[in-house]
Amino acid sequence: MAYFMGIDIGSGTSKGVIIKDGKPLAYHLLPSGVNYKETAERLRKELLAKAGLSPKDIAYIMATGHGAESIPFSNDQVTDIRCCARGINSIFPSVRTVIDIQGMSSQVIRLNEKGRVINFVVTERCAAGSGRFLEIMANVLRIDLKDIGPLSLKSKNPVTFTAGCAVFGESEAISRVSEGASKEDILAGVHKALASKVATLVERVSLEMDCAISGGGALNVGLVKSVEEELGIQLLVSPQPQFVTALGAAVMAENRHKGISET
């Protein structure tokens, strides 16, 4: 029996997936920390334990993400862009555009029916376009990151953020709090600001439907709603959105093992 593993070492969190015949059996997520090698080892161990497998059951391991080079036990590595496209294609074959919102960057990828990348843009130079902006704001407002989405949906009067910079946005949020703005209105404004950055990325690759959203940002219902409003479309929200890239790596591992061409 052949099982395949995809490991995605991101700048914030590391994700691993084990699949068999293209179907996920086990997921695991860890903070990446500073020692990627150690993190990768732990991730593999815990994934195997969850799936009830031993290392020799895994026929091929594909590494991806920011720290892919630091994984000593992988058979090969590919870029996270290709993995994300491949992962979303295995979940939603109809998707031609995927918006991937991660902790330190956001990317929009255009892909074909086979899950191959046609075009992509990445914002990695500015925190205001990434999940990091949401973390900063959750921190300022002393709200758990997982609660900011639902809370923002209660907003009646979203605050407008003028700067487009996470650092200035933080000061703006503090000023608005001191003026008496509600947390939900501030959060709705934050989501709108991030959604508008994402929308400019989408414009640059030219949107083709269906459009999906993945990455940690897809767990935030407020952000998903804002992106939908900004683009005027309905998004497919990936299940287990943080694992899409790792899943794609696992799918590529399986294809590689079976000699299926990737080009």
Added chain:
Amino acid sequence: MEGFAIFFAGVDIGSTMTKVVILDKDRGIRARVIGPTGAEHRRLANRVMEEALKKAALSFDEISYVVATGYGRINVPFADRQITELSCHAKGVASFFPNVRTALDIGGQDAKGLKIRNGELVDFVMNDKCAAGTGRFLEVLADTLGLRVEELGSISAKSKNRVRISNTCTVFVQVEVVTRLSEGVPLEDIVAGVHDAIASRAVNMLRRLKIEPDVVFTGGVAKNIGVVKAVKEHLGYDVLVPEEPLLSGAIGAALIGQELTLKAMAKGESLPRKERRLEEASFFS
């Protein structure tokens, strides 16, 4: 008021610091006050004006004209006139260095480049959309390193081998700096690397104006000797820094007030003035 010792006040409410100067008719500084801006601009404006008058030993009635500038200028209720910080900076800088042709001003939340010809502003570039390359960038860094922002300049002077900062965004640089520290890179090399990053950004912005000497550097960041040195390196020639780099806007505002007054007097007119009254004048924290 003609014939008497007449005084002009400039109030510059910046995003981070508020500056007030009172000049006498010979352009000498009679009083200066510098304090943090905070959230309540109006109350602050009244307070710093009161303090400046006290230092100058003048009553408010003796001030011929008050010009407010800076991003909080509309919140100076007693100002006779509001003038943009760009015009005031240009005027102030040219009063220190008459041969200035390019001025760089890096404040708490913005960075500006000014093209000046014969003491007048002719063009400008500005970044107020992104914290990278502003004083805020240095504040965040100092905070991350557990230092005071005033210490950064002298610390960086010890650097022998500055690091190259690969990120632009302040938030990401913060992470990069922590990573470098954990790798054992000396503090001074990190600080020097950050100064280099801010200087490179500033000089790139200035290039959009076509830089010509003399180049003058003002704003709170010009007090950091490490950034001044890095700006010189990126430019390839010398940079002039006034003695009080924070005050160029306020001094420029007061000087414009004087010019307006003299022009009006020459025509036998007098400028409309606000009532010389400070709100909450008794407030002192």
